[in-house]
Amino acid sequence: MTTTLAAGALDQIFGGARSNHRFDDRAIGDDTLRQLYELTKLAPTGFNAQPARYVFVRSAEAKARLAPVLSSSNRxxxxxxxxxxxxxxxxxxFEHLPQLLPGRDVAAYFVEEEPIRSAGVFNAALQAAFLIVAARSLGLDAGPMTGFNAAALDREFFPDGRLRSLLVLNLGYGDRSEIRERGPRLAFEDAVRVL
Structure with missing residues (x-):
């Protein structure tokens, strides 16, 4: 970890990337989905817990199930x-922790609902961020959003109640013909303190 990525790679992942919701019609194949997961699973998570789960919606039938839960502006x-x-x-x-964190008994941390929810949501959000970076690294554009009815999505896709939705991420090869300029970002001096 001593080499800085080439400027072009950094630009693809960060500088030139935008949240994009317009894509051309190229499909994303199963090999790319597997690559996407293999990169995403390397995200750091507390206790190596890896709480994120992913449902890739590609078929017309699955999209028909997704459509009713989306906000009208995102549909x-x-x-x-x-x-x-x-x-x-x-x-x-936490049921996977004996496999993912062998040799450490952390069951006592995950008895109450709030620590479970807090660790699950926080660490799944880290994994979602890695998913976006992984997608960009593979030449895909990503458009994350929370404009959906989470309770309705969970009833439709996760009826047993075990999984709970965090976000929907639109993925594809971006159509950049109408991409917006990046919104302003805080300056280093406004966001960072060095002590």
């Missing part, structure tokens, strides 16, 4: 994307 752009990723968190993620 058309979401359904037009070649792929939608539902990122959820597993409310029983």
């Amino acid at each position: 058309d752009k979401t359904l037009a994307a070649p792929l939608n990723a539902i990122v959820a968190w597993d409310s029983r993620f």
Whole structure:
């Protein structure tokens, strides 16, 4: 970890990237989905808990199930994307800890609902951020959004109640013909203190 990525790679992942919700009609194949997951699973999470779960929505039938839970302002752009990723968190993620964190008994941390929810949501959000970076690294554009009825989405896709939706991410090869300029960002001096 001593080499800085080339400027072009950094630009693809960060500087030139935008949240995009317009895509061309190229499909995202299963090999790319597998690559996307293999990169995403490397995200750092507390206790190596890895609470995020992913549902890749690609078929017309699955999109028809997704459509009713989307806000009216997000419906058309979401359904037009070649792929939608539902990122959820597993409310029983701690059951995997003996496998993911061998040799450490952390069961006492995950008895009460609030620590479970807090760790699940926070760490799944880290994994969702890695998913966006992984997508950009593979040449995809990503458009994350929370404009959906989470309770309705959960009833439709996760009826047993174990998984709980966090966000929907539109993925594809971006149409940049109408991409917006990046919104302002805080300056270093406004956001950072060095002590």
